[in-house]
Amino acid sequence: MYIILLGAPGAGKGTQAVYVAQKLNLVHIATGDLFRQAIEQGTELGIQAKSYMEKGMLVPDKITIRMVLERMPVPDCESGVVFDGFPRNLEQARALDEALAKQTKAIDRVVYIKVSEEELLRRLSGRWICRNCQTPYHAIDSPPKIWGKCDQCGGELYQRPDDTDETVKKRLQVYFTQTAPLIDYYTRVGKLIEVNGEGGIDEVGRRIIVALRGVGRVASGEEGETR
Numbered sequence: 001m002y003i004i005l006l007g008a009p010g011a012g013k014g015t016q017a018v019y020v021a022q023k024l025n026l027v028h029i030a031t032g033d034l035f036r037q038a039i040e041q042g043t044e045l046g047i048q049a050k051s052y053m054e055k056g057m058l059v060p061d062k063i064t065i066r067m068v069l070e071r072m073p074v075p076d077c078e079s080g081v082v083f084d085g086f087p088r089n090l091e092q093a094r095a096l097d098e099a100l101a102k103q104t105k106a107i108d109r110v111v112y113i114k115v116s117e118e119e120l121l122r123r124l125s126g127r128w129i130c131r132n133c134q135t136p137y138h139a140i141d142s143p144p145k146i147w148g149k150c151d152q153c154g155g156e157l158y159q160r161p162d163d164t165d166e167t168v169k170k171r172l173q174v175y176f177t178q179t180a181p182l183i184d185y186y187t188r189v190g191k192l193i194e195v196n197g198e199g200g201i202d203e204v205g206r207r208i209i210v211a212l213r214g215v216g217r218v219a220s221g222e223e224g225e226t227r
């Protein structure tokens with residue numbers, strides 16, 4: 001099964017992708033995480049991506065598409081993938097369709113996690129992330145048990161440099177101009193499912209799993225169980 005989680009920055013794609021991947025036994029491919037890892041490791045890819053990310057802009061398609069396509073043939077992706085933060089424009093969506101078609105595969109569903117702009121801004125300004133395992137926290141909604149430390153692995157929590165006010169505004173603008181047209185693109189091919197992304201993490205997770213019922217292996221019921 002191949003699923004895309006679509007939504008604005010702060011919609012909860014990362015959190016929900018981890019949940020969906022675990023529930024449905026899919027590989028989680030998050031382009032933002034791949035870029036951040038490359039920056040931490042100081043690789044050529046990281047050097048190329050850094051300046052775009054700092055400004056809240058999209059990393060050029062050529063670099064992004066190559067990175068995703070290099071990740072996909074790894075055998076663990078055979079059973080399916082949940083894409084988080086990719087595709088982010090029509091060019092990337094078409095490249096993904098073509099790459100999957102070459103393997104006689106296709107995107108099964110695109111889950112659009114809808115959240116109001118006011119709520120997006122509130123979430124992004126309180127967001128903290130584990131430097132080690134990328135688990136996200138929110139200063140008010142979902143604080144860690146010990147401030148500054150990840151509940152899962154004890155790693156250090158940090159605020160993403162692109163979660164500052166100015167960069168957040170730019171990222172939202174980029175989302176509305178370049179990524180939001182994908183809602184139409186996937187609606188036209190009958191693959192889009194809209195899910196209300198407001199509410200608790202568990203509540204939204206349950207909505208997503210329920211929305212995916214009837215798709216691929218979720219139809220069998222056992223993976224479709226909610227928490």
Ligand code: AMP
Binds near residue numbers: 033057085092162
């Ligand atoms: P994210 O963690 O998904 O919010 O992504 C953080 C940043 O990484 C974005 O603001 C972009 O600069 C870059 N990025 C992530 N995914 C993509 C993508 N599919 N295309 C281009 N740039 C991306």
